[in-house]
Amino acid sequence: MSTPTLESAPLSADDAVPASGPLAREALALAAFDHVVAHAPGYRARPGQREMAAHIAQTLSGVRLGDGAVASDAALPDRGIAVVQAGTGVGKSAAYASTVIPLALAQQKRVIISTATVALQEQLIAKDLPALAAELPEPFSFALAKGRGRYVCRLKLDQLSGGDAASADLFESDDAASGDTDAGAGAAAQATSALASAAASARWQERGRQYTTWASALDGGTWDGDRDRLDDPPDGALWAPVAAERHTCTARHCPSYHSCSYYQARARLAQAQVIVVNHDLLLSTLGLHALPAPQDCYLVFDEAHHLGAVAQGQFTASMDLMRGQWLDKLPRAVDEVASAIEYRPTIDIAAFARELKSAQNELARLAMQRIGALPAWLDLTGRAAGRAPARGGFYDAGAPVVDRFDGGMLPADWLEVVAKLHASASCLLKVFEALATQLKANARDNPGDAARCAKLYSRLGVLAPRLQSAQETTACWLQDAGDGQPPLAKWLEAGVSHGLVTLTAHACPLQPGSLLRNHLWNQVRAAVVTSASLTTCGNFDHFLHESGLAFDGAVAAREVQSPFDHANQGRLVVVQTAADPKDVDGYTREMLGALMADLREVHRGALVLFTSRAQMRQAQALLERGEHGPLRERVLVQGEASRAVLLRRHAARVADGQPSVLFGLQSFGEGLDLPGVLCEWVFITKLPFASPSDPVGQARADWLKSQGRDPFSELVVPATGARLLQWTGRALRSETDEAVVVCYDARLLRQSYGRRMLKGLPPYRLQRRQDGVLSDV
Structure with a gap:
C-alpha cells in the first residue's frame, strides 16, 4: 500500500447526501455524471459514455450495501455486478468514477478501483480523479495503494x-x-x-x-x-x-x-474514500484487512479481462529445487531465537532441516533425470557448463524448458520423496509458528523487550517464505483431483540465470473462474467490471466463464460501442501468403519479406507486434542485412531500453518528421497509447495464439478433452480473439485518427475460427491483399 497522494478535503459524515431508495440513488448517480460532463474542462457529451453510466447507476443503485441499509431497502437484491465492455474512446474511467463515487459518498461507503497496469493507475491518480474531485459538489479524498514490499x-x-x-x-x-562442497573437497x-x-x-x-x-x-x-x-x-x-x-x-x-x-501509509490510506489498487494486490490481501472489506464497499475492476490470469498467478505454488543453502542457516537461526526466549522445540531442528534438504536434492536429481538434457551441461555446483548457444538452445534465458506431468500425476517413485519433503517442511513450519506466537506475546507483555523480539522475529521471517513455499507446493503435488474435478497443473521449469541453473517445481489450479468465484465474488456486493475487450467472437461467454461470473444472477452485462467510425477511419488488411502459418520456417520467411516491404511505406509512426521473441529476433537479424540496412535506423526494439524510454524516442523521431517503427511482443499489444501520427500502421505478424508450451493451458486442454469437450473451440479461439481485439485496438485512439492494420495471417479469413475472431473486432473496412493486389472482402 502507498502513501495517499493528491488528496482533496476529506468528507465528513455530516456532508453525506442521503438517498432513500434505489430510484433516488440512480438519479443521484446520473445527475453527478451529467454535472461533470457539463462543467469539467475538456469534457464533452458522448452517447456511449452516458449509456455506460446509466447501466452502472441502474445496476448498483438497487443493491443493499452494508448493515446500515434502511428498512425500505429490505426487498432489494443483495448484489449487483455491472459488466460493461466499453469500446475505445467511450471514456470508461470517467463513466464509472462519476457514478460510483457519488453513490458511495451518499451511503458513507468507500470505493476501490482495481486496475491491471501501472499506466492506468497513474492516469487515475494524476488526471482522472483530480479532475472529478474538482467538479463534484461533494469533495472526496483518494489514494494509491501498493504492496507492503514497496516500503522499507x-x-x-x-x-x-x-x-x-x-x-x-x-x-x-x-x-x-x-x-x-564436501568436507574433503580440498584446498x-x-x-x-x-x-x-x-x-x-x-x-x-x-x-x-x-x-x-x-x-x-x-x-x-x-x-x-x-x-x-x-x-x-x-x-x-x-x-x-x-x-x-x-x-x-x-x-x-x-x-x-x-x-x-508502511503503517503510516496504511493509516493515511484509511482516511481515503477512493482507493486505487492493482488486481494482484487486491486478490493477495483478501482476508488480511489491508484494504476495506469487499462486502462493505463499491468495487470497480478496470482492465478486467486480466482477472482470470491474475487469479491463477495468485494461486500458483512454486518452490526452488536448486538452492538449499538457506536450509544450512535454518538450524542456527532457530536455535538462536529459541534460546533467546527460552523456548525448547519439540523436534530436532537440525535433523529435520537435513532431511528436508536431502529430500529437496533427491527431488532435484529426479527432475534432472526426467528433463534429460540437464546432466549433459550441468556441473556439480549448479553452474552451467560451456557456452550458451546464440538462440533456440536450452541456455536461452528467455526460453526455459518446461516439463509437465500429464493429468497432474507424479511418477510413483516420486511420491515418497515429495511426501518426505512435505512432512519435514510442515514440522519445521509448526516450530516457526510457535516461535512467532511466543515472540509476539513477549513483545506484547513486555514492551521493553519489543525491539529484541522484533529482530528475532525478522531472523525467522527471511526463511519462512521459502519453507512455506516448499510446504504449499508439495501439498499441491500430493493432491489428487476429486471425482469430476479437474486436476492441478503440475510441472517443472528449468533454465539458466546469470550463469546458474534454475530448477523450480510448480502447481496451479486449472479453472480461474472457480478461484474468483470462491475467493472474491462471494464477498462482493456491488461492483463494476469493465474493459475494452470483454467480448470475444461476438459475446461475453468466454470472459464470464474465465472470471467466475457465468451463471451469476447478479450480473448485468452490456456492450457499449466505440464512438469511432472504424470503417472510414481504418482498414484491416489481411495478407494472403503462399506458405501456411503451420509451416513455421516457410511462413516466417515470406511474412518477414512482406513486412520489410511494408515498412518502407511507413512515413511516420508504426507498431509491429510479434507472437514470439524468436520471431522478433529473426526480423532484427533481417534488418541487419545490406538490402534492409536503411530500415534498421527506423526501428526501436522492445528490450533495447525501458518501455518509457522507447516511447519517448519514438515520439521524438515522429515529431522531427522521421519515420519510426516499434517492434514489440504481447505487452506492447495492450495498454500502449499511441494516438494520431504516432501509430498510423499496426502490423500483426501472426494470429496471437498462446504459447503451446504453456503448462497450464496444456493441462486445461487435456482435461477438457477427457470430458469430451473441444479445448480449441472453447478456450484457444476465444482467448486468441480477445488478444487480437487488444492488438488491433492500438490503431485508433481518437476520433480523428486514421490507421491501417495489416495482418499477415490469412487464417483470419480462410478458417472458420478466424471468421469467429473477426466477429469480435471493430467494423474496419476489411481488405484482402494477394500478390500485391488489394480487394475488398
Whole structure:
C-alpha cells in the first residue's frame, strides 16, 4: 500500500447526501455524471459514455450495501455486478468514477478501483480523479495503494546500516553461493569458499553504506520510505533485505511501528474514500484487512479481462529445487531465537532441516533425470557448463524448458520423496509458528523487550517464505483431483540465470473462474467490471466463464460501442501468403519479406507486434542485412531500453518528421497509447495464439478433452480473439485518427475460427491483399 497522494478535503459524515431508495440513488448517480460532463474542462457529451453510466447507476443503485441499509431497502437484491465492455474512446474511467463515487459518498461507503497496469493507475491518480474531485459538489479524498514490499522496514534498515556482515548473514542470497562442497573437497574448494566469503563481506559493506544513506534520509524527512520515491530506484538484490515483508513484521509489537513507513501509509490510506489498487494486490490481501472489506464497499475492476490470469498467478505454488543453502542457516537461526526466549522445540531442528534438504536434492536429481538434457551441461555446483548457444538452445534465458506431468500425476517413485519433503517442511513450519506466537506475546507483555523480539522475529521471517513455499507446493503435488474435478497443473521449469541453473517445481489450479468465484465474488456486493475487450467472437461467454461470473444472477452485462467510425477511419488488411502459418520456417520467411516491404511505406509512426521473441529476433537479424540496412535506423526494439524510454524516442523521431517503427511482443499489444501520427500502421505478424508450451493451458486442454469437450473451440479461439481485439485496438485512439492494420495471417479469413475472431473486432473496412493486389472482402 502507498502513501495517499493528491488528496482533496476529506468528507465528513455530516456532508453525506442521503438517498432513500434505489430510484433516488440512480438519479443521484446520473445527475453527478451529467454535472461533470457539463462543467469539467475538456469534457464533452458522448452517447456511449452516458449509456455506460446509466447501466452502472441502474445496476448498483438497487443493491443493499452494508448493515446500515434502511428498512425500505429490505426487498432489494443483495448484489449487483455491472459488466460493461466499453469500446475505445467511450471514456470508461470517467463513466464509472462519476457514478460510483457519488453513490458511495451518499451511503458513507468507500470505493476501490482495481486496475491491471501501472499506466492506468497513474492516469487515475494524476488526471482522472483530480479532475472529478474538482467538479463534484461533494469533495472526496483518494489514494494509491501498493504492496507492503514497496516500503522499507525501519528495523531491518537500522540492523543492516553500516554493512555488518554478521547481521546480514541470513539475508544473503543463495545465488551468490557456489554450491555445496564436501568436507574433503580440498584446498582449492576451501580457497574458493574463502574468496566467496570475502566477496560477500565486501558486498554487504557496500550495501550497508547505501542503507545508512537511506536511514539518514528517513531521519531527515527527505524520504518517506517508499521505494518508488527514491531518486535512483534500487535493484531487487539491494532492496529485498530491507523490504517491509509480512513474514518479517511484528506489526504493532515492533518498536518502530509508529515510525513505520508502511503503517503510516496504511493509516493515511484509511482516511481515503477512493482507493486505487492493482488486481494482484487486491486478490493477495483478501482476508488480511489491508484494504476495506469487499462486502462493505463499491468495487470497480478496470482492465478486467486480466482477472482470470491474475487469479491463477495468485494461486500458483512454486518452490526452488536448486538452492538449499538457506536450509544450512535454518538450524542456527532457530536455535538462536529459541534460546533467546527460552523456548525448547519439540523436534530436532537440525535433523529435520537435513532431511528436508536431502529430500529437496533427491527431488532435484529426479527432475534432472526426467528433463534429460540437464546432466549433459550441468556441473556439480549448479553452474552451467560451456557456452550458451546464440538462440533456440536450452541456455536461452528467455526460453526455459518446461516439463509437465500429464493429468497432474507424479511418477510413483516420486511420491515418497515429495511426501518426505512435505512432512519435514510442515514440522519445521509448526516450530516457526510457535516461535512467532511466543515472540509476539513477549513483545506484547513486555514492551521493553519489543525491539529484541522484533529482530528475532525478522531472523525467522527471511526463511519462512521459502519453507512455506516448499510446504504449499508439495501439498499441491500430493493432491489428487476429486471425482469430476479437474486436476492441478503440475510441472517443472528449468533454465539458466546469470550463469546458474534454475530448477523450480510448480502447481496451479486449472479453472480461474472457480478461484474468483470462491475467493472474491462471494464477498462482493456491488461492483463494476469493465474493459475494452470483454467480448470475444461476438459475446461475453468466454470472459464470464474465465472470471467466475457465468451463471451469476447478479450480473448485468452490456456492450457499449466505440464512438469511432472504424470503417472510414481504418482498414484491416489481411495478407494472403503462399506458405501456411503451420509451416513455421516457410511462413516466417515470406511474412518477414512482406513486412520489410511494408515498412518502407511507413512515413511516420508504426507498431509491429510479434507472437514470439524468436520471431522478433529473426526480423532484427533481417534488418541487419545490406538490402534492409536503411530500415534498421527506423526501428526501436522492445528490450533495447525501458518501455518509457522507447516511447519517448519514438515520439521524438515522429515529431522531427522521421519515420519510426516499434517492434514489440504481447505487452506492447495492450495498454500502449499511441494516438494520431504516432501509430498510423499496426502490423500483426501472426494470429496471437498462446504459447503451446504453456503448462497450464496444456493441462486445461487435456482435461477438457477427457470430458469430451473441444479445448480449441472453447478456450484457444476465444482467448486468441480477445488478444487480437487488444492488438488491433492500438490503431485508433481518437476520433480523428486514421490507421491501417495489416495482418499477415490469412487464417483470419480462410478458417472458420478466424471468421469467429473477426466477429469480435471493430467494423474496419476489411481488405484482402494477394500478390500485391488489394480487394475488398
